[in-house]
Amino acid sequence: MAFNDDKLSLESVRQSLIRLEDTIIFSLIERAKYPLNSKLYDQNLMEIPGFSCSVFEYFVKETEALQSKVGRYESEEEEPFFPDAIFKPDLPLPKPPSVLHPAEDSININKDIWCMYINKLLPQFATEGDDSNYACIASCDLQCLQALSRRIHYGKFVAEVKFIDAPQDYTPAILAQDREALMKLLTFETVEEMVKKRVKKKTMIFAQQVTLNDTIIIKEEKYKIDPSIVSQLYADWVMPLTKHVEVEYLLRRLD
């Protein structure tokens, strides 16, 4: 395991998580521009022989295959939604450095993230309707999914940093393979409350309708996406799933 101090410090991990909030909010705001376009996710729409999935699934699989050739999944920060469809990169580009325990490779909860996004999150903020902009919408959805996946799997880096910082605190629970004890060690309610507040505030800022009127900014009350949907997304899914990744990583940290 290579170790790169610049990359892996409590402060750099914290900064990455905070910056990813902006990425997630931007991508949700962009997706909210379009109606739901439910045909995109319809498993029964594609009757072409050889396809047994939705158009969106086809799109994500093929995009991931292409991005894998340019090395996307060589980075420890990225997990594919369709691991069986990706390639080893064949382009003359350097690989990003690796800083995690090799067990990180076996942790991929994108199936849960996919189901949450399509079935729970999207119907909360995408208006009913169909404008035939399937390709643009599929791109937006993939941006959202990739941002959420990166944020949630960043739990591996969080766990590594915390472990390195105080191995004595985690080692007994790891040796006992005690999920519950690990979850307790990783839970800080005041921090979680602060994150929820921050993403809500950020969404209120980024999702406002900015108008220029005699150099005075008028903030209309209509946001491009409801800020409380984003804070609820963090409370119900992003933070619990990140901690789930942290626990899974720590359980394998001494393998």
Added chain:
Amino acid sequence: MAFNDDKLSLESVRQSLIRLEDTIIFSLIERAKYPLNSKLYDQNLMEIPGFSCSVFEYFVKETEALQSKVGRYESEEEEPFFPDAIFKPDLPLPKPPSVLHPAEDSININKDIWCMYINKLLPQFATEGDDSNYACIASCDLQCLQALSRRIHYGKFVAEVKFIDAPQDYTPAILAQDREALMKLLTFETVEEMVKKRVKKKTMIFAQQVTLNDTIIIKEEKYKIDPSIVSQLYADWVMPLTKHVEVEYLLRRLD
């Protein structure tokens, strides 16, 4: 030519242009997260037989080919950067409605947009360095290029709306094929000044570092991208190129 009143009004076109400002700013902020990673654009890097382009060009060509299969370029709002590499969609999805004169098909200035973006814009805001995140960066770059291309080619809709609104104003210059006269008819300096101010203001809002401190937001003076770069982008490239598209469209409007 099908005509769809809901889609094509002065107000709806104006709203689309304003909304696209947010998309462009978000995508530039996301790209600014990463260093330049110049290897991505290096024409001489790929020595693999069969490739004679940069990794980024390869990535965009292949992504456009895939997105074309899902119908991206069936929409009059979208122009490919590599028109020779795209396919007719083969998926069971409806086509977006068409509202423009068929001559719109022949107008694609993406080569200019590509050169401007890679050679002029990117070096202005991407910091020097290489972090090996080529696939993520290529995705961000493509988002920026697609947003800029959509905004600039939206000039076709602007021109159509203006022509429909007052054909008598434009017909003499169109019949005379007088570019200069058309450019004059399409130029409103006070509106352009307002747009520049608005994108600067938007960037100051969207690119700020939002911190939550006792529920007070502290705005640091360091923006994720310099707001004046964005207003200059609009002044030097986005608005002139949009007007160029408008003129080209009007010249063909009575064909």
